Amino acid sequence: MIRLLAAASVAALFALLRLTTPSAVVLWVGLLGLALAAVAIAARWRWAATAAAVVFLVGYALALQLESRPVELGAALSFGLALVLLLGAVDLAARARGATVHGPVLGTTLARWIALGAGSFLAATLGMELAAALAGTLPARASPLLAAAGALGSVLILAALFRRAG
């Protein structure tokens, strides 16, 4: 049942990729991601799930570059949630390997994922509103620098969090 959840997330990722672009290159990237995800689900290997997630992500970025569509908040958030669900489900499947499962393990995982989805949607909506408000006031030349600084800041914050938690 846990692996079925992972398989559902992989199907969603592949479908989102195909809906973004019909390009053959992206299709092949998607198939590579699908193969890696199949290995991850069958063997319950976390590294394969991470690799599949990264391949899907690269495919998605490629699809966005090829299509140059307007921003689709729902699709991008669903893609991110499906990635988190894939990683979480494969991790749970690896932990439950050869073990008896007691209690609502799958139910609580799904409930947390739904809560995460709602939180992400709220945060994304607020973020988009804020970005739209700021876009008019910021100079266009500074935006790549701001994006890079934001990304670097996020990575540094994450590194600090990991250091404290680990």
Place this chain on the structure above:
Amino acid sequence: MTARLTPLALSILAVTAWAVSLGVLAARPEPFLVALPSLLVLATLARRVPIPRCSIVHRISSDRLFEGGTTTVTVTVSARSPVALVELVGPLPPGAHLRSGRHRAVMTLRAGDAVEWRYDLRFPRRGVHDLGTIAVRVRDRLGLRTWEHRHVDPMAVRVYPRIVPLRSLPRPFHTQPSVGDYVSSELGEGIEPGDIRQFAPGDRIKHVNWRASLRLGQLYVTQRQRERNADVVLMLDTLAEVGVPPETTLDQGVRAAASLATAYLARKDRVGLITYGGVMSWVRPGSGATQYERLVDGLLRADVVFTYVAKDLLRVPPRVLSPQALVVAITPLLDRRFAKAVLDLAARGFDLVVLVVSPVEVTRAALAGSPTDDLACRLWALERRSELAELRRRGLPVLEWRPPEPLEAALVGGRRRRVRLASAG
């Protein structure tokens, strides 16, 4: 309790880093939106969360078994606070097999919940197995952090060797003063009639032989033979073994030793044990149920410890290896040092019986059964036959036991021809 980040946290971090980098490179906002759920998950690391608390109690259905027996391990987990996910790895000692259930469990608990989980373990081989440790790993809500510890509640299961009832035992030459089952040539209190003599003052009326008295016209009394016990020392060869557990030559030897000990103790004999190998240990001869426990304790721990050193039996105290004792040497005769020790004992005048556990049959049972294996086993059997003949030629009573034939058959086949005890009393 050890806290650490999980592989899931690192996976999510990797995916987030890729998404953010791709967003910068592609100059598109969507990869940042893709990274948002992952960032929200990772942001929970900033919160200091209390460690989920759960208590564990475990018990086993039986702490004493015979080989092949089963015990049930029951683990009860009670949550004092909500536990998102707890992983438990119950004890599964080497050599034990899962008969039913699983020794690993994953569970989600609400505060106050108690879950009971059980599994059955089968122990095909003798030994003392530790069942007291459970590894516990508790995860936080999103699976980014774990806390690990070991729940230790010392408990062990003792697996005794299988015992077969024996009727034909090697009889000892010498007896001891205590009461036992061997009929002595000395007259005194006993059950077996020995001789008759004329009545003398002090004789008890119940000893009068009325038939002889009426025939001879005088009072005659029946004299009885005393019944004595003997000292038996089981000497187990732990220098080398062949075969696959739980059917190695040492396992078979331990079973034979346990069966002989049980049979001799039932005859009120005093039984001792010497394990002769890399580590030499002994149990003083004694009798009764407590002595059986002591002997089995020694047998449970018997194992092959490799050594180049030949141990000297002179190190064994005379209280353990008394000159009056019957020594039953149990060996596969794989190491010449044991044969030398046995010959040394025989030369010192010990009453000795050598029970040889045939390694050929044990090895043959472990092999695939190709013609080459069969030929090698037959050649080995011929070689061993000549070795045993050499020992017999030197005056050693050698009994060969070829498992899986019954031990009784080996004991009956080589029964020593002694009608009476040579030096009873």
